[in-house]
Amino acid sequence: xxxxxxxxxxxxxxxxxxxxxxxxxxxxxxxxxxxxxxxxxxxxxxxxxxxxxxxxxxxxxxxxxxxxxxxxxxxxxxxxxxxxxxxxxxxxxxxxxxxxxxxxxxxxxxxxxxxxxxxxxxxxxxxxxxxxxxxxxxxxxxxxxxxxxxxxxxxxxxxxxxxxxxxxxxxxxxxxxxxxxxxxxxxxxxxxxxxxxxxxxxxxxxxxxxxxxxxxxxxxxxxxxxxxxxxxxxxxxxxxxxxxxxxxxxxxxxxxxxxxxxxxxxxxxxxxxxxxxxxxxxxxxxxxxxxxxxxxxxxxxxxxxxxxxxxxxxxxxxxxxxxxxxxxxxxxxxxxxxxxxxxxxxxxxxxxxxxxxxxxxxxxxxxxxxxxxxxxxxxxxxxxxxxxxxxxxxxxxxxxxxxxxxxxxxxxxxxxxxxxxxx
Amino acid sequence: xxxxxxxxxxxxxxxxxxxxxxxxxxxxxxxxxxxxxxxxxxxxxxxxxxxxxxxxxxxxxxxxxxxxxxxxxxxxxx
Numbered sequence: 001x002x003x004x005x006x007x008x009x010x011x012x013x014x015x016x017x018x019x020x021x022x023x024x025x026x027x028x029x030x031x032x033x034x035x036x037x038x039x040x041x042x043x044x045x046x047x048x049x050x051x052x053x054x055x056x057x058x059x060x061x062x063x064x065x066x067x068x069x070x071x072x073x074x075x076x077x078x079x080x081x082x083x084x085x086x087x088x089x090x091x092x093x094x095x096x097x098x099x100x101x102x103x104x105x106x107x108x109x110x111x112x113x114x115x116x117x118x119x120x121x122x123x124x125x126x127x128x129x130x131x132x133x134x135x136x137x138x139x140x141x142x143x144x145x146x147x148x149x150x151x152x153x154x155x156x157x158x159x160x161x162x163x164x165x166x167x168x169x170x171x172x173x174x175x176x177x178x179x180x181x182x183x184x185x186x187x188x189x190x191x192x193x194x195x196x197x198x199x200x201x202x203x204x205x206x207x208x209x210x211x212x213x214x215x216x217x218x219x220x221x222x223x224x225x226x227x228x229x230x231x232x233x234x235x236x237x238x239x240x241x242x243x244x245x246x247x248x249x250x251x252x253x254x255x256x257x258x259x260x261x262x263x264x265x266x267x268x269x270x271x272x273x274x275x276x277x278x279x280x281x282x283x284x285x286x287x288x289x290x291x292x293x294x295x296x297x298x299x300x301x302x303x304x305x306x307x308x309x310x311x312x313x314x315x316x317x318x319x320x321x322x323x324x325x326x327x328x329x330x331x332x333x334x335x336x337x338x339x340x341x342x343x344x345x346x347x348x349x350x351x352x353x354x355x356x357x358x359x360x361x362x363x364x365x366x367x368x369x370x371x372x373x374x375x376x377x378x379x380x381x382x383x384x385x386x387x388x389x390x391x392x393x394x395x396x397x398x399x400x401x402x403x404x405x406x407x408x409x410x411x412x413x414x415x416x417x418x419x420x421x422x423x
Numbered sequence: 424x425x426x427x428x429x430x431x432x433x434x435x436x437x438x439x440x441x442x443x444x445x446x447x448x449x450x451x452x453x454x455x456x457x458x459x460x461x462x463x464x465x466x467x468x469x470x471x472x473x474x475x476x477x478x479x480x481x482x483x484x485x486x487x488x489x490x491x492x493x494x495x496x497x498x499x500x501x
Contacts, residue, residue: 003481003485007477007481007482010436010440011440011443011444011474011477014441014444015444015448017441018441018444018445018447018448019444019448022445022448022449022452023448068452068453068457068459099462100453100457100459100462100463101459101461101462102453102457102459104457
């Protein structure tokens with residue numbers, strides 16, 4: 001039995017060793033760059049250079065060091081077409097046969113299954129720069145579609161970002177030429193906000209979004225604030241003197257940008273709700289409070305059990321409303337009300353809009369979108385959620401609710417409440 | 424076994440163990456991870472064959488010795 005143990009031990013060691021070596025080598029594999037690759041050819045014939053490029057470039061995808069998602073067994077050139085002789089542009093169509101016919105190969109290699117079983121078709125448009133002695137360097141590489149778009153101006157979209165300015169408000173924000181401005185006089189004077197453009201607008205997928213939803217920023221003469229992200233996480237940039245001076249305050253260290261942000265200012269505190277975690281496609285939110293705009297405390301309590309919100313707003317110190325982005329068992333809107341920074345809360349039931357319910361047979365207003373304090377009254381704009389389809393004149397209808405005591409709400413009217421954008 | 428033969432035996436044994444493991448890694452990655460049974464199964468068969476050779480090499484000399492001496496292999500030999 002001792003010998004059997006030895007034999008199995010040696011075999012296990014060998015297995016660990018080979019698996020470790022092989023997996024680490026595969027992990028270190030970086031697909032060789034097409035741009036910068038050198039082609040040895042004869043003369044200045046671009047078509048011949050294209051054929052040679054395939055023969056000289058693809059062998060780098062062979063051997064035990066190449067993961068099976070990339071590894072090639074064999075290949076052959078299908079066609080080489082000279083697209084622009086003067087610029088040295090060629091399109092190379094070639095067929096590749098992977099060492100393993102697996103699901104990842106087509107994506108990893110950028111090839112499409114070919115009519116011949118087991119073969120894949122790859123197409124590259126290469127910009128070749130020759131030295132006149134038969135040596136070419138690939139200076140650019142793109143797909144045929146990319147080349148078509150690049151060479152045909154009619155196919156190029158205007159990729160300049162949309163400007164948003166809420167035309168129905170005196171004090172609002174505006175992005176112009178990659179910079180953020182605020183205005184307190186309906187756009188007559190623009191005050192620059194000293195915040196990097198990427199910090200404000202970059203999204204998790206690397207794009208830019210210049211639209212800031214309601215409740216995610218504050219622009220008032222007394223207090224102007226935006227939540228932005230830098231390498232250290234989320235921070236608040238704010239001004240208390242109509243944009244003359246600005247200050248920053250780090251809120252929470254996170255490398256994920258929240259899709260929704262809720263910002264509110266009360267006489268003695270500032271509240272920010274943002275995503276602090278994300279899993280299985282859902283964001284999980286936390287609310288932070290600061291009384292000195294320097295240190296932030298994550299609030300905990302009964303009101304924060306939902307963790308995913310459609311709207312959060314604090315209207316007075318310690319007093320706030322939290323609307324989860326889900327409905328109750330009856331499909332009605334949920335709204336939590338707290339008077340102690342969320343430690344405890346009560347659930348507010350919104351009355352049904354009787355006329356709308358009579359017309360449709362159900363209450364379409366199920367998700368609070370905006371909470372605001374107007375002339376001492378709390379107003380709620382309640383939308384229809386993702387599944388809503390009750391519209392008039394091409395716009396989704398929303399419900400306006402109002403409360404004088406902050407707890408008992410009345411349905412006021414149907415509203416559209418769409419931001420009026422110009423620019 | 425003489426010293427030289429013993430060293431040679433160990434070298435061959437370790438080489439066979441490494442080859443067996445290598446084949447097993449390729450087979451498992453191809454078959455289980457990439458779902459490519461057509462390529463993965465032959466590697467797994469190689470791993471099984473080399474594994475059998477490994478155990479044969481490991482226990483073979485001792486079993487041969489026993490047989491030469493006219494003794495039956497015992498459980499302790501394993």
